[in-house]
Amino acid sequence: MFDSIIHFFESIDPILAAFLATTFTWGLTAFGASFVFFFKTMNRVVLDGMLGFTGGVMVAASFWSLLAPAIEMSHGEGFLKVIPAAVGFALGALFIFGLDKILPHMHINFKETEGIKSPWQRTTLLVLAITLHNIPEGLAVGVLFGGVAAGIPEASIAGAVTLAIGIGIQNFPEGIAVSMPLRRMGMSRTKSFMYGQSSAIVEPIFGVLGAVAVTFFTPILPYALAFAAGAMIFVVVEEVIPETQQDKNTDIATLGFIGGFIVMMILDVALG
Template sequence: MSIFWGVMIPFVGTVLGAACVFLLKNEIRPLIQKVLLGFASGVMVAASVWSLLIPAMEMSESMGRFAFVPAAVGLMVGIAFLLLLDVAVPHLHMDHKEPEGPKRGWSRSVMLVLAVTLHNIPEGMAVGVVFAGMMADSAEITLAGAFALSIGIAIQNFPEGAIISMPLRSEDNMSKEKAFLYGAASGFVEPVAAGITILLSEVMTPILPYLLAFAAGAMLYVVVEELIPEASEGEHSNIGTIGFAAGFVLMMVLDVALG
């Protein structure tokens, strides 16, 4: 039961964020959006380092001076995987008019949700991998540490849910209910990806360090390719930097305090 809730916590964060469409005005002020994007970036970078890359290297200590190999290889493969998804899946980023990926003639709303869904796949895998590691009795991953990652991702999913649902309401003239459903649906891939990863845990245990680093690489790709550029566009980019620092410190504190 604890694993079930650990897997579902990030999705709950997305749902609560999407529910802001019922409580707030029809749009998020640009400065607030920069803070939220920076905050999400900080959480994901700290989670990648403390919850994924460091445990991956600690698990590989028996390799001596080559203990970095699983972390380095997994990270690069994770980046390549997200790059492939970016190229293969039609999607549209917020504040952009031209979609990325193959031309499919899909609606703007669908491609906006797909863009956020691509972000959420590595996050779901990261949660699944740490819980799989905990189930495998890895000394480097505790139940509290796994929940720290899950809570951290849920915290950064809250503004992400709002950032997707509220513009759908204001710019696409959707009803509040439909915009909420679209925003919540973008996060559903997380428990699915986490669940699949956990179900395959017995097969994955021997390559767990690689998988931890893979999830870190995929998350870092999202941060560097999309979140940070969006937080830095236009004026007052320092606001996004402050948000990044706050998110990084919060995730670091959660991981060290609970791990």
């Protein structure tokens, strides 16, 4: 089945492939959000475990799918070889840091609001928080497909599809993490679902932007891959992991993290 998927993506334009792959990741967010039609609440232990899993997938993807290829395709030896990855990684983290300080958003626990002060409702602030997560995820998938379009040997359709599968898997609990709190606040099932799935709408947008940028500016690919990795790691350390530590479920969240890391590592090494 995986071979058939790879063959399909190899037969179409890489930019279109980036759009379809990130639409898939968006779709799994919507699938997670759809659980609001069947449940009003979710056990906090389960949610923390799933968020830990999300963090593990993001960290593993950052190394196996982004940083390692970025270093491999860079020219030079020693320090020169790692400079593009180091610079891109730092810029990616700073990019999300800047958005984090500017864009108003609220954490899942509804206790912490960040960014500039805003009269926006808590619903909007929560959706914006998860939207921040999804920007680097869409960018990461798009950049890999852009590398394929540019003919970079280290970038492969299999690697890009594998990353999209991993991102999609971890998007599932993110959809739940947005929709369930909204439903618990008294919002209707339909509205909770709509807000939950809309948090990932940026993924196809940034997926296409990343693919197009790399296609036209091929030398930036190592920087772009590391940029996406830096952005993802910032999100994990600044938001995902702390969110799992709010209650007394730290061990469950940690095991979820380990599980997510293992799943993504296996996917990337076995399929990518």
